[in-house]
Amino acid sequence: MLILASKSPRRQELLNLIGVEFTVKASNINEEGVLATTSSELAVSLATLKGLEVSRKYPNPVLAADTVVEIEGEFLGKPQDENQAIEMLRKLSGRYHNVVTGVVICQRGQILDSFSELTKVYFKKLTEEEINWYVKTKDPFDKAGGYGIQTQGGIFVEKIEGCYFNVVGLPLAKTANSLRKLGLYKLKVN
Numbered sequence: 381m382l383i384l385a386s387k388s389p390r391r392q393e394l395l396n397l398i399g400v401e402f403t404v405k406a407s408n409i410n411e412e413g414v415l416a417t418t419s420s421e422l423a424v425s426l427a428t429l430k431g432l433e434v435s436r437k438y439p440n441p442v443l444a445a446d447t448v449v450e451i452e453g454e455f456l457g458k459p460q461d462e463n464q465a466i467e468m469l470r471k472l473s474g475r476y477h478n479v480v481t482g483v484v485i486c487q488r489g490q491i492l493d494s495f496s497e498l499t500k501v502y503f504k505k506l507t508e509e510e511i512n513w514y515v516k517t518k519d520p521f522d523k524a525g526g527y528g529i530q531t532q533g534g535i536f537v538e539k540i541e542g543c544y545f546n547v548v549g550l551p552l553a554k555t556a557n558s559l560r561k562l563g564l565y566k567l568k569v570n
């Protein structure tokens with residue numbers, strides 16, 4: 381059975397949604413200090429570190445992913461405190477940013493497939509009141525870029541170009557194609 385190397389409840393929900401059978405073994409890598417020039421390089425590198433770590437411990441195929449938010453060349457991770465969350469939301473206000481998810485499928489330390497997907501997201505102009513309210517909800521803290529499109533943060537998103545699920549943490553169409561190609565996912569009725 382497939383192993384999902386992720387503690388993200390969103391990735392678990394998305395795989396459940398399409399009926400992939402999997403178990404969870406979260407990786408424990410240090411995401412800091414990974415150097416990359418593009419957001420897709422960064423997302424795939426981080427997903428590779430997570431996937432390979434878990435794939436060395438179990439014989440099963442492993443799927444890992446990483447989601448990165450990039451605005452005008454700057455990468456935004458998860459905010460560490462309220463001030464960082466406020467700063468991130470001010471940056472995103474009234475502009476487009478990119479959300480890139482890298483996905484790696486590997487087995488016994490070998491990469492079977494890897495890819496990334498980019499979605500452009502446009503935030504409405506935020507008021508300080510909206511930013512302060514949103515930070516108080518605590519929603520920003522476990523999410524790259526400091527917001528969740530699928531939670532209260534959705535009220536800030538005026539438009540997107542690309543895959544919605546990619547913003548939530550896993551590009552479903554590309555992931556399903558890859559898993560099907562590798563024989564790890566079959567279309568079933570019930």
Ligand SMILES: Cc1cn([C@H]2C[C@H](O)[C@@H](COP(=O)(O)OP(=O)(O)OP(=O)(O)O)O2)c(=O)[nH]c1=O
Pocket residue numbers: 385386387388390391406407430445446447448449479522523524525527528529530547548549
């Ligand atoms: C932009 C955005 C990100 N996110 C989430 C997706 C990811 O879970 C998280 C980015 O962190 P990641 O490091 O990609 O993932 P994670 O730490 O949650 O889980 P793991 O490393 O174990 O796989 O941000 C949303 O849920 N909604 C959004 O709109």
